[in-house]
Amino acid sequence: MYSNSKIAKAVRLAMIFGAGAATAVSTSAVSAEEEESAEKVERIEVTGSRIKRADMETSSPIQVTSAEDIEISGLTRVEDMLNTLPQIEASSTIFSSNGATGRGGIDMRGLGAHRTLVLINGRRMQPGGGSSGSADANSIPGALVKRVEVMTGGGSSVYGADAVAGVVNFVMDDDFEGLEIDFIGGGYQHNNDNSYIQGLMDEKDFEYPSGSSDIEGQNYGIEITMGSDFADGKGHAVAYATWKRNNEMKFGTRDYTSCALNATATSCGGSGNAVIPNFYLSPLNESGSFDWGNYEYLTLTPDSGFQPSSGNVYNYNPVNFFMRPDERFSFGSFVNYEINDNFMPYMEFMYMRDQTKGQIAESGTFFNEEYRIDYDSPLLSDAQRSYLTDAFGLASGDQFATYIGKRNVEGGARASLIQHDSFRIVLGTEGELNDTWSYDTSIQVGSTTVTNAYINDFFAPRITTALSANGESCADTADCIPYEVFTYQGVTEESAGLLTGVAARSELSDQFIFSAYVTGELDFTMPGADTPVAVVFGTEYRKEEYERIVDEVYDKGLLLGQGGPTHALEGGYSVRELYTEASVPLLEGKEFAESLILELGYRYSDYDTTGSEPTYKIALDWTPVDDWKVRASYNRAVRAPNIGEMFASQGLGLWSGEDPCATDDPSFTAAQCANTGVTAAQYGNIAASPAGQYNGVYGGNPDLAPEIADTLSLGLVGQLTDEIDFSVDYWKIEIDEVIGTVSEDVTLTQCAETGNAAFCDNINRNSGGSLWAGTQGYITATNINLASRKWEGVDITAAYNTELSGNPFSVTLVSTYMMTKEYEPLPGNPDAIYDCSGTISAKCFPQPEWRSVINANYDMGDIGLNAKIRINGEVTNGDYDGDDKDDYLVGTGIGSQTYLDLSVRYTVSENITTRLGINNILDEEPPMTGNTMDPGAFYDQLGRYIHGSVSLTF
Numbered sequence: 025m026y027s028n029s030k031i032a033k034a035v036r037l038a039m040i041f042g043a044g045a046a047t048a049v050s051t052s053a054v055s056a057e058e059e060e061s062a063e064k065v066e067r068i069e070v071t072g073s074r075i076k077r078a079d080m081e082t083s084s085p086i087q088v089t090s091a092e093d094i095e096i097s098g099l100t101r102v103e104d105m106l107n108t109l110p111q112i113e114a115s116s117t118i119f120s121s122n123g124a125t126g127r128g129g130i131d132m133r134g135l136g137a138h139r140t141l142v143l144i145n146g147r148r149m150q151p152g153g154g155s156s157g158s159a160d161a162n163s164i165p166g167a168l169v170k171r172v173e174v175m176t177g178g179g180s181s182v183y184g185a186d187a188v189a190g191v192v193n194f195v196m197d198d199d200f201e202g203l204e205i206d207f208i209g210g211g212y213q214h215n216n217d218n219s220y221i222q223g224l225m226d227e228k229d230f231e232y233p234s235g236s237s238d239i240e241g242q243n244y245g246i247e248i249t250m251g252s253d254f255a256d257g258k259g260h261a262v263a264y265a266t267w268k269r270n271n272e273m274k275f276g277t278r279d280y281t282s283c284a285l286n287a288t289a290t291s292c293g294g295s296g297n298a299v300i301p302n303f304y305l306s307p308l309n310e311s312g313s314f315d316w317g318n319y320e321y322l323t324l325t326p327d328s329g330f331q332p333s334s335g336n337v338y339n340y341n342p343v344n345f346f347m348r349p350d351e352r353f354s355f356g357s358f359v360n361y362e363i364n365d366n367f368m369p370y371m372e373f374m375y376m377r378d379q380t381k382g383q384i385a386e387s388g389t390f391f392n393e394e395y396r397i398d399y400d401s402p403l404l405s406d407a408q409r410s411y412l413t414d415a416f417g418l419a420s421g422d423q424f425a426t427y428i429g430k431r432n433v434e435g436g437a438r439a440s441l442i443q444h445d446s447f448r449i450v451l452g453t454e455g456e457l458n459d460t461w462s463y464d465t466s467i468q469v470g471s472t473t474v475t476n477a478y479i480n481d482f483f484a485p486r487i488t489t490a491l492s493a494n495g496e497s498c499a500d501t502a503d504c505i506p507y508e509v510f511t512y513q514g515v516t517e518e519s520a521g522l523l524t525g526v527a528a529r530s531e532l533s534d535q536f537i538f539s540a541y542v543t544g545e546l547d548f549t550m551p552g553a554d555t556p557v558a559v560v561f562g563t564e565y566r567k568e569e570y571e572r573i574v575d576e577v578y579d580k581g582l583l584l585g586q587g588g589p590t591h592a593l594e595g596g597y598s599v600r601e602l603y604t605e606a607s608v609p610l611l612e613g614k615e616f617a618e619s620l621i622l623e624l625g626y627r628y629s630d631y632d633t634t635g636s637e638p639t640y641k642i643a644l645d646w647t648p649v650d651d652w653k654v655r656a657s658y659n660r661a662v663r664a665p666n667i668g669e670m671f672a673s674q675g676l677g678l679w680s681g682e683d684p685c686a687t688d689d690p691s692f693t694a695a696q697c698a699n700t701g702v703t704a705a706q707y708g709n710i711a712a713s714p715a716g717q718y719n720g721v722y723g724g725n726p727d728l729a730p731e732i733a734d735t736l737s738l739g740l741v742g743q744l745t746d747e748i749d750f751s752v753d754y755w756k757i758e759i760d761e762v763i764g765t766v767s768e769d770v771t772l773t774q775c776a777e778t779g780n781a782a783f784c785d786n787i788n789r790n791s792g793g794s795l796w797a798g799t800q801g802y803i804t805a806t807n808i809n810l811a812s813r814k815w816e817g818v819d820i821t822a823a824y825n826t827e828l829s830g831n832p833f834s835v836t837l838v839s840t841y842m843m844t845k846e847y848e849p850l851p852g853n854p855d856a857i858y859d860c861s862g863t864i865s866a867k868c869f870p871q872p873e874w875r876s877v878i879n880a881n882y883d884m885g886d887i888g889l890n891a892k893i894r895i896n897g898e899v900t901n902g903d904y905d906g907d908d909k910d911d912y913l914v915g916t917g918i919g920s921q922t923y924l925d926l927s928v929r930y931t932v933s934e935n936i937t938t939r940l941g942i943n944n945i946l947d948e949e950p951p952m953t954g955n956t957m958d959p960g961a962f963y964d965q966l967g968r969y970i971h972g973s974v975s976l977t978f
Contacts, residue, residue: 071146071173071193073182073623074560075543075607076462084179084643084657085739085753085819087111087838089172091197093879096890096927098210098941098971100243100268102169103128103161106192108894110840110875111176111819115158118270119965121345124382126442126474127152128161132176132189133757133815134845134869138666141179141187144194145372148183148566150448150470151533155570155593155668157186160472163376163446165264165354167206167247170197176737176755176819180639180661181625184564184601188661188733188759198358200251200262203978207246208268211239214967215947216279224292225283230339232282241273241347241966259361265354272349272381273966276342280949284341287682287716289954294337296714297388300324301430301509302333304391304711304797307416314394314425316792317705320415328512329407337714338431340385347966350380365456370466372450382440387482387524387585389509391427391797395491398423403491403510427797429714430509435520438481438585446472452539460556461544468539474531481583483525490523527577529590534569541603552617553609560605569596570667581676588676588719588799595671597664603627619647629662633670634730637662651743655753659735665728669763669807674723676799679768681866683795684776686712696776699784706793718795719802720768729809733759749823756816765805769866770849772803774856782850811848817841832883839876864899864953870918870962872897888929890941896921896962918951923964935977943969 072084087109099105107114115129115137129137129152142149142159152160172194179187216233225232245268253260275281286293296302306319323333356374363369399409399422412418452466490498490507498504505522508514541562549556572593576582581589606624611617623643630636643657684690685697685707692700694707702710739753766786775783790801822837845861845868848854860868874897882889899918927941943964950963 071143071175071191072179073605073607073625074146074541074562075558075605084175085655085737085751085755087174087176087819087821089174091169091171094166094169094172095939095973096892096929096941097925098208098927098939098943098969098973100166100208100210100245100270101128101162102164102166102172102194103130106130106161106172106174108877109174110838110877111174111190113869114962118348118350118380119346121348121382122384124348124380124440124442125154126162126348126350126378126380126382126444127154127158129158130161130192132174132192133817134871135189135757135759135813135815139186139188139663141183141185141191142194143183143191144374144448145196145198146193147372147450147466147468147539148535148537149194150446150535151472151568151570153444153446153472153474153531153533155531155572155595155666155672157533157568157570157666160444160446162352162378162444163354163374163448164194165196165247165266165356165374167204167249167266168196168200168262168264168358170195176753179659180663180733181603181627181641181659182605184566184627184629185599185663188663188731188735189757196262196358197249198251198262198360199260200249201253203248203250205246205248205976206973207244207975208971208973209242209244210969210971211242212273212966212969213237213239213947214278214949218280218949221280221283221952224285224290225279228283228292228339230283230292231342232279233277234279237277237967239970240277241271243268243270245269255361258363259359261357261359263355263357266352268350268352270347270350272345272383273347274342274383275344275346277346278966280952281346282342283339285952285954287954289952292339294339294714295385295388295429295431296333296337297390297429297431298323298336298338299431299433300336300512301389301428302336303330303429304427305330305412306425307418308396308423308425314427314791314798316790316794318416319792321711324510324512326512327407328405328510328514330411338385338433340431343383343385343437345381345383348380348382350378352376352378367453368455369453370450371452372448375447376444378444380442382442383437384439385437386432386435387438387480387583388431389428389482389487390584391429392584392799393427393484393487394798395426395428395488396423397426397491401492403506403508405510408510428509430515432482432520432524434515434517435524436480439479441477441479443475444472445474446470457542457544461542463540463542465540466538468535468537470533470535472531472533474533476529476531478527478578478583478586480524481527481585482523483577484582484584486523486525487584490519525577525583527575527583527586527590529572529574529578532569532571532573534567536565536567538565539563543605550608550610552611552614552620554612555609557609558607560603562603564601564603565598566601567596567598568667570594587678587717591673591675593668593672593724595667597631597633597667597670599629599631599664601627601629616648617646618649619645621645623657629664631664631730633726634664634728637664637730653741654739655741656738657736659733661733661735663731663733663763665725665730665763665807668724670724670726670728672722672724672807674721674806676802677720677722678717679720679803679805680716681718681769682716683710683712683718684772685793686710686795692776699779700772700775700787701784701789702793710793711797713796718768719799721802721804721806722765723806725807728763728807729761731759731761731763731809733757747824747826749825751819751821753819754816755819756814758815759813760811762810762813763807764810765807766810766849767867768803768805770856771805774849774853777855778853780853811851811853813848814844814846815842816844818843828882831885832881834879834881836879837876838879839874842871842873842875845871862897862900864901864918870899870951872899872918872920872962875962886931890925890927890929892925894923894925921948921951921963923948937975937977938973939975940972941970943971 113134115131137158138156149159176190179191251262283292306315309315354376360370448470454464505519545556578590608622611620625641684692741751786804862873864870878893925943
């Protein structure tokens with residue numbers, strides 16, 4: 025065992041691993057450790073290893089966020105707090121409405137939530153309800169979180185699959201004693217004074233808010249936590265119950281989102297599915313369908329005539345939810361009981377119900393269906409028949425074909441009503457086998473049910489009936505009102521209400537885990553060390569099942585605003601695993617080797633779907649002198665394809681971007697566009713999608729192979745003075761056989777430039793060359809094993825702790841420098857590789873090279889002050905298609921953005937604590953981008969966030 029002084033130093037160095045934790049170490053805490061005898065020091069398990077140690081040391085870089093950090097932020101959702109950390113990118117959040125899942129994802133390094141393993145007390149969290157199996161952070165009770173440990177650089181050999189980017193471990197306060205009731209509330213406020221966007225809206229005569237807003241998007245809740253010993257101190261139980269509610273906000277509540285910007289962010293654009301409809305209209309060709317060689321793009325005059333359409337778009341932004349309404353209720357308990365040192369059973373139970381609503385702009389016909397209309401139809405005016413005769417030579421008895429773009433403003437917005445119900449139960453026991461060996465075995469069951477009702481979307485068959493074509497008369501159908509789309513403002517609320525439908529689906533996720541391991545010290549030491557070798561031997565069985573049940577409306581894609589069908593899905597897999605770890609002290613108490621420890625790990629995983637795959641790690645932890653540490657690790661991580669990637673049915677969907685062969689001035693040459701399927705007659709005559717949305721075919725692949733990742737980290741940890749600690753860690757993640765899709769714009773670009781059939785065969789244009797009008801034009805982007813990805817960067821943490829006027833004062837820094845974020849879409853094509861670090865484009869989520877958080881705390885006893893500075897570095901425009909894209913943002917990129925958060929704590933009495941704070945006190949706005957780019961969720965979305973809380977403790 026280590027001496028007492030070494031224990032204290034180990035504790036101090038361990039705290040340096042996370043700057044957030046550095047402030048948690050007080051002099052009294054370290055002194056208490058020093059006063060304990062070595063024999064009484066408890067062995068504990070830290071994130072990154074199942075070996076229980078007395079020294080708390082690990083070779084893996086770990087960032088710690090304390091419960092106090094969460095409370096100071098004022099954020100009621102745990103995922104929002106984690107998304108402010110430089111190592112984490114926002115995944116699905118409450119700010120997602122179009123395609124909302126209702127889940128709160130955690131995405132380390134931007135590699136995807138499905139490559140981030142989420143644990144609770146070191147055990148895998150249950151799936152959040154999607155086919156990817158990724159966890160839902162919504163079900164984490166924030167009031168009971170003691171700390172959050174974020175370990176970067178892989179962890180598959182210790183915890184199993186999905187730990188490619190790293191591990192997030194929520195450590196719960198299962199030793200809590202007493203009763204605590206927290207009342208929390210907050211809301212957003214903003215001064216709408218963006219002259220640039222207001223000027224663009226003035227040009228279009230759009231409405232928008234101006235001046236200082238009220239406090240909007242209010243959130244409030246109650247968290248109750250209670251804990252106590254029982255059975256004369258042999259047992260301890262903690263229980264919690266929470267209720268939280270969040271009000272919605274629409275895009276129209278902020279001037280900078282009150283209009284849909286065009287692709288170049290220079291004008292308020294919108295959708296061709298307008299209030300006054302637009303029509304692609306042509307005579308029938310020889311095959312009896314739309315003639316893309318002889319058509320016109322028209323809209324209506326006020327007297328219901330036809331005229332060429334130009335600039336007739338609908339500003340769909342104001343209706344969309346900027347932030348979804350959400351109501352959540354959860355409760356649970358953590359119980360442990362010590363029968364004796366050898367048998368200490370425990371139980372964890374968690375339940376959550378979450379209800380939310382994702383609202384987006386009104387439905388429409390979306391040019392999805394080809395309608396054939398009789399020249400003599402009563403829906404047409406005499407002026408329209410005359411136009412058809414003059415333009416196409418049509419006469420009585422003829423038919424014409426049309427694609428219609430009409431927004432259902434008369435029927436109201438579309439919405440997705442989502443409910444999550446999830447629970448997690450862990451039953452297990454731990455204990456000592458002897459003085460140096462212990463065991464832990466458990467059974468874990470988790471389940472999540474998601475119901476989704478999609479309402480108020482246009483029901484395709486009813487539109488066809490209401491247009492009364494081809495002998496199918498609206499008059500012969502009950503409850504049918506003709507769709508007066510050819511009459512200027514002729515559609516009524518009553519008729520629109522009869523044209524919508526409802527789609528429903530349910531998702532069921534089930535997880536079962538059996539786990540057992542033993543850990544202890546072997547009866548030998550290395551020649552240069554005094555501490556024995558410690559090992560772990562374990563086994564785990566895990567079974568994951570998922571089923572999505574859909575109604576006929578979803579399955580056949582009968583709602584026009586869905587972008588395609590959503591099919592049923594059922595699948596699952598099981599995996600049997602054996603694993604081991606070893607901590608081998610090589611040297612101790614030597615010159616320039618106060619401590620040198622080798623860590624080894626190996627896991628053998630046998631999947632019933634993809635076969636067996638090993639994962640392993642090797643790491644070194646070297647302390648040359650007191651207070652300095654060098655750490656290095658290599659991990660082989662494997663991620664087996666998840667259920668959705670393997671078993672999802674293939675079907676139509678939408679992607680946002682642009683077709684470089686569209687418009688009358690294509691950015692690709694005629695020869696390049698010919699590679700993508702454009703004929704000479706079509707070149708320069710293909711309409712671009714007004715909303716920047718195109719068709720794609722997506723789905724699973726049961727023949728996928730696992731992803732293989734190699735992760736490397738090299739770091740230095742030190743204490744410059746008694747007050748200043750720091751750590752610097754270089755990390756690199758390389759993934760081969762990446763499971764994903766070739767992005768649509770890469771497919772278009774590579775096909776155009778190379779003519780490679782591997783790309784060109786996935787482009788399917790309709791008879792007019794379009795990739796969006798109707799459903800016959802699309803790009804195939806189903807799951808395959810791609811080439812590779814390479815991420816690398818540097819994490820920096822630092823902590824300064826001192827006293828100011830006799831009171832504790834601390835400043836911490838957490839910073840990440842993203843050096844490389846490199847995508848290789850397909851092997852053997854180095855020209856297709858692109859790097860997203862520090863850039864934004866149609867391919868790249870905005871990735872600042874630098875992201876930093878500086879935190880200052882001053883504790884004056886009853887009063888505590890906190891100031892936080894969050895910094896996102898600048899982002900430049902990506903140029904991966906050989907053209908200049910500097911005009912795709914307002915300016916030449918996204919400048920560095922800095923947010924200042926201030927908060928104060930006041931302890932009223934022994935039982936009452938209050939907090940008040942303002943995040944983004946300077947009211948910084950998110951960057952504005954065109955409709956082909958995503959400004960990202962690194963940036964505060966809604967302006968200032970004002971929050972407060974009252975805690976009652978007994």
